[in-house]
Amino acid sequence: MVDDGYAEVVNIDISTVVTEAMQKKYSNRPQLIYMKMDVRDMSAFQTCSFDAVIDKGTLDSLLCGNNSQQNAFKMLKEVWRVLKDKGVYILVTYGAPIYRLHLLRDSCSWTIKLHVIEKLLLGESSEHPKWELTNPLPLDDDESSVGTLLGKNPDVHYIYICTKDDSLKAGLKPEVAVGSGTGT
Numbered sequence: 001m002v003d004d005g006y007a008e009v010v011n012i013d014i015s016t017v018v019t020e021a022m023q024k025k026y027s028n029r030p031q032l033i034y035m036k037m038d039v040r041d042m043s044a045f046q047t048c049s050f051d052a053v054i055d056k057g058t059l060d061s062l063l064c065g066n067n068s069q070q071n072a073f074k075m076l077k078e079v080w081r082v083l084k085d086k087g088v089y090i091l092v093t094y095g096a097p098i099y100r101l102h103l104l105r106d107s108c109s110w111t112i113k114l115h116v117i118e119k120l121l122l123g124e125s126s127e128h129p130k131w132e133l134t135n136p137l138p139l140d141d142d143e144s145s146v147g148t149l150l151g152k153n154p155d156v157h158y159i160y161i162c163t164k165d166d167s168l169k170a171g172l173k174p175e176v177a178v179g180s181g182t183g184t
């Protein structure tokens, strides 16, 4: 992103092993800032302060742990809070719509678009991709349109583009009491 001109990219991780290793690796790129932080409590960041939040694997990792639903909700509400109006939460995940759409929709009033990208082996390139990354898939209320289109167990990563729209008055949805242990 920095090489593409982004002037300030703040990266967080709950592990100092990660933040310190990344800081060292990218010491030649001062535009990259690394901070140890729990994504469920980003109170060090002001409300409505980011244009975009990019998540690859962090929501997934919360969903693999204890109290998965509560932790995922905490994270999503914090992501909503730190985003500016019309800011985007870009979620790159293994989670198919059946596992992610309800979670996203129940957490906050996102406008959601779904894109997919084929899983490739290291060094492999897809000259004729089956799915066009820039074209969102049609989404209906019960995910059946995507299921029908992609078929069973498609070999893809999912990219959910969730836009914060303050005009959708509901904004933050109420906390729900949920148990742990749902799949990823």
Ligand SMILES: C[S@@+](CC[C@H](N)C(=O)[O-])C[C@H]1O[C@@H](n2cnc3c(N)ncnc32)[C@H](O)[C@@H]1O
Pocket (backbone or CB within 6 Å): 012, 013, 014, 015, 018, 037, 038, 039, 040, 055, 056, 057, 058, 061, 062
């Ligand atoms: C699957 S890894 C993905 C790392 C990186 N995004 C990537 O794609 O290579 C998930 C990361 O989330 C971090 N993580 C887990 N729980 C977290 C939390 N509550 N707050 C912040 N980071 C967390 C882990 O330390 C780990 O580095």
